Amino acid sequence: MKVKKILKIIGIIIVILIILLLIHTIRNFIIITDLQNKISQYSNSNNYYTKSIATENNGTVITMEYYKKDNKQVVFLERNLNGEINKISMYDNGEKTDTYAETKDSKIAQLDSGTIISINIYNQLETDNNWQTFLGSIFTKIKSTNYNGKECYIVKGFLSSNSLNFENAETYIEKDTGLFVKNISEDITTEREYEFDNVEDTIFTEPDLSQYTIQENG
Numbered sequence: 001m002k003v004k005k006i007l008k009i010i011g012i013i014i015v016i017l018i019i020l021l022l023i024h025t026i027r028n029f030i031i032i033t034d035l036q037n038k039i040s041q042y043s044n045s046n047n048y049y050t051k052s053i054a055t056e057n058n059g060t061v062i063t064m065e066y067y068k069k070d071n072k073q074v075v076f077l078e079r080n081l082n083g084e085i086n087k088i089s090m091y092d093n094g095e096k097t098d099t100y101a102e103t104k105d106s107k108i109a110q111l112d113s114g115t116i117i118s119i120n121i122y123n124q125l126e127t128d129n130n131w132q133t134f135l136g137s138i139f140t141k142i143k144s145t146n147y148n149g150k151e152c153y154i155v156k157g158f159l160s161s162n163s164l165n166f167e168n169a170e171t172y173i174e175k176d177t178g179l180f181v182k183n184i185s186e187d188i189t190t191e192r193e194y195e196f197d198n199v200e201d202t203i204f205t206e207p208d209l210s211q212y213t214i215q216e217n218g
Helices: 002-043 130-139
Strands: 047-056 061-069 072-081 084-092 097-102 107-110 141-147 150-156 170-174 180-185 188-196
Touching: 002 130, 002 141, 002 150, 150 180
Parallel strands: none
Antiparallel strands: 047 061, 047 188, 061 072, 072 084, 084 097, 097 107, 141 150, 150 170, 170 180, 180 188
């Protein structure tokens, strides 16, 4: 009798744990699929601006601003280490890319330099299908927070084809848009902001070439 009672208690505990796991998984699945649907309206945008600030534990701050309008793109990249600032600007007019590099000692231009660093609007919770999303939801931790005045979810442990999350990495995703606004991963914290349908043609005007030393490619 005592053994039966113990087995019954164990059985009840297992059933309760399974129910709790299902509730946890279904909640996460609903939240993740909702965020996936919301970001889909932004992922194919042809007119947007995004700013990313990555802060490393050694004090290095890398700021990247990216503008896209139709087939034109421009990137402004700044690296600040202990007050020493290096800048790179890349302009893509749809036919060629020109690169301008600036340090405290030099200003160098490379014309028709090749490719540009494109910053696409990625779904940080991308999966191939709902079954993959459901399986990922089992091990994911999601909690609500307010970040910079925006209601967000902090997502931890979700495996996505679009993001390589390290162990204990945390991604802040805005509830209203599905856009990622912050990521804390190992020794780097990255913050990102966005604007849509606001990019003007003037931003694609290249610097005065006479201020730069032209460097040949190759």
